[in-house]
Amino acid sequence: MLTKFKETAKFLSEKTKFEPEIGIILGSGLGGLADRIENAQAIAYEDIPNFPVSTVEGHSGKLIFGLLGGRKVVAMQGRFHYYEGYGMKEVTFPVRVLHFLGVKSIIVSNAAGGLNPKFRVGNLMLINDHINYFPENPLHGKNFKELGVRFPDMSKVYDPEYIKAAEKIAADNNIPIQKGIYIGSTGPTLETPAEYRLFRTFGADATGMSTVPEVIVAHHQGMRVFGMSVITNVSEPEDPEIETTHDEVQNVAGDAEPRMTTLITELIKVM
Numbered sequence: 001m002l003t004k005f006k007e008t009a010k011f012l013s014e015k016t017k018f019e020p021e022i023g024i025i026l027g028s029g030l031g032g033l034a035d036r037i038e039n040a041q042a043i044a045y046e047d048i049p050n051f052p053v054s055t056v057e058g059h060s061g062k063l064i065f066g067l068l069g070g071r072k073v074v075a076m077q078g079r080f081h082y083y084e085g086y087g088m089k090e091v092t093f094p095v096r097v098l099h100f101l102g103v104k105s106i107i108v109s110n111a112a113g114g115l116n117p118k119f120r121v122g123n124l125m126l127i128n129d130h131i132n133y134f135p136e137n138p139l140h141g142k143n144f145k146e147l148g149v150r151f152p153d154m155s156k157v158y159d160p161e162y163i164k165a166a167e168k169i170a171a172d173n174n175i176p177i178q179k180g181i182y183i184g185s186t187g188p189t190l191e192t193p194a195e196y197r198l199f200r201t202f203g204a205d206a207t208g209m210s211t212v213p214e215v216i217v218a219h220h221q222g223m224r225v226f227g228m229s230v231i232t233n234v235s236e237p238e239d240p241e242i243e244t245t246h247d248e249v250q251n252v253a254g255d256a257e258p259r260m261t262t263l264i265t266e267l268i269k270v271m
Helices: 002-016 031-036 093-101 160-172 193-202 212-220 246-270
Strands: 022-026 038-044 062-068 071-077 105-114 124-132 177-184 206-208 224-234
Touching: 002 038, 002 093, 022 031, 022 093, 031 038, 031 062, 031 071, 031 246, 062 246, 071 093, 071 246, 093 212, 105 124, 105 212, 105 246, 124 160, 124 212, 124 246, 160 177, 160 224, 160 246, 177 212, 177 224, 206 224, 212 224, 224 246
Parallel strands: 022 071, 022 105, 105 224, 124 177, 177 206
Antiparallel strands: 038 062, 062 071, 105 206, 124 224
């Protein structure tokens, strides 16, 4: 795998002649942020050696290099999920490649279900911690010292300085935000009422099917991490009439995108 990471990074470096500082992973319905990238150079996942291919609606499947907020960025317009049948090494493969491209900080976004009763549909939640509820850890298996230590400390995964900066940006731009804990699980089924109650008992504020594996790998490599969720639906475990669809998730995420775009663009300027 180490050879493949380097091989893919070498291909991208030679093709783009670009050295990104910041990586961005865009979740369901949030790919429009990539349209703000200037001098953009897009490469389809299917044209990148060793790269998986995104199969989910709302994930267009492109790696985009360019400038955002005056900084050199590379954005993943579409990610990979465990529920698609990929193993954790494949889900997190792009994050490993970003490391070998020179990325030092990463922004991870997602669409999530709200568990905290104070949350409302359309809220932006700054992630300050997570719970790994996947059946596997992406660091399972042989550890390469070149990438990181065998037993990484996870007490401060989400960078406190980035969170503080994002809070100020939100206040300056009148963007309502929440902060909380994200729990990641396999999917592709949405949560049952009992699962919602269980996750809330754990202390989670939002739930989704991504992000945690990517963040673990990013942190393992020494990247500074900022994470944000768009709350696309809220938990109503006592109301069996309320159902959630993927179309609804995409629509809400699309509505929230301008606020997320403002926050991320301004944050990148100070990262």
